[in-house]
Amino acid sequence: MLEKHLDEDDLARNLRADVRAGLTADPRWLPPKWFYDARGSELFEEITRLPEYYPTRTERALLEQHAPEIARITEAKTLIELGSGSSEKTRLLLDAMVAAGTLGAFVPLDVSESALAAAVTALTGAYPGLSVHGVVGDMTRHLHHLPDGDSRVVAFLGGTLGNLVPAERAAFLTALRDVLHEGEWLLLGAALVTDPAVLVPAYDDAAGVTAEFNRNVLHVINRELGADFDPSAFRHVALWNPDDEWIEMRLRSLRDQRVRIPDPGLDLHFPQGSELRTEISAKFRRPALAAELSAAGFTARHWWTDPADRFAVTLAEAA
Secondary structure, three states, rough: OOOEOHHHHHHHHHHHHHHHHHOOOOOOEEHHHHHHHHHHHHHHHHHOOOOOOOHHHHHHHHHHHHHHHHHHHOOOEEEEOOOOOOOOOHHHHHHHHHHHOOOOEEEEEEOHHHHHHHHHHHHHOOOOEEEEOOOOOOOOHHHHHHHOOEEEEEEEOOOOOHHHOOOHHHHHHHHHHHHOOOOOEEEEEEEEEOOOHHHHHHHOOOOHHHHHHHHHHHHHHHHHHHOOOOOOHHEEEEEEEOOOEEEEEEEOOOOOEEEEEEEOEEEEOOOOOOEEEEEEEEEEEEHHHHHHHHHHHHEEEEEOOOOOOOOEEEEEEEE
């Protein structure tokens, strides 16, 4: 079953608004959600398999190890996943929760109707006794459409929280707490601050896959808004911002160039060396993350991390 709160018109309208706001700002920026058309999603799946990109495999190992404990603690009747994509890692949780005998429903939410439809079909077949209810929506706008119930666990995995700047994180976590009942749970995957010599290559791999992924946002704008970006005229840049403790991905203009975007009617000058920020990926420290959760109305109850202390899975209770 799919419940739709976004359609192609909504996505086009949102893209135009983000392009207008971000490319007329100083410094210029675009939100990372526009990486993920079909090609972008394929590239990201390839990134997760690269030797440099440790977050996905580290989080998966933590879930493999601790999913039965998570199922026992939460006694979840409904598992909700935000930004679910293919829901592959979530099967570890589903297996554990189904085995615990409490789970009755899985609710994946994602902006991509095609990815969500494929996931719902696959999971309905794999878990015949489970109600699978997909919600096509934006996690920053449509949380209030999540089905009500009791004993719900919201999984927000992959370190995606780090794509939001602090004010956005605070607003998101508060909105999420508002739709949960006291005693329900947030299962959060968060990448931790570690050596930049490890961090930066994870976002600037030797094979150039991340570079192609980064430039894909320009292909999306060309196709959807009729722009004339030359993606090959932009270099992928990844750097560690030690003050904000996040990775920044940027596109740097290799030459002086003009770009026309007919809809929404922009004529832009990109001087050689000028940059466009396409993503931040904040890394966390345990006390600061616990404080952010507490400010939004959650209490961090459990914390699991890998031996190298590079990634954490946190189970937080709605207080």
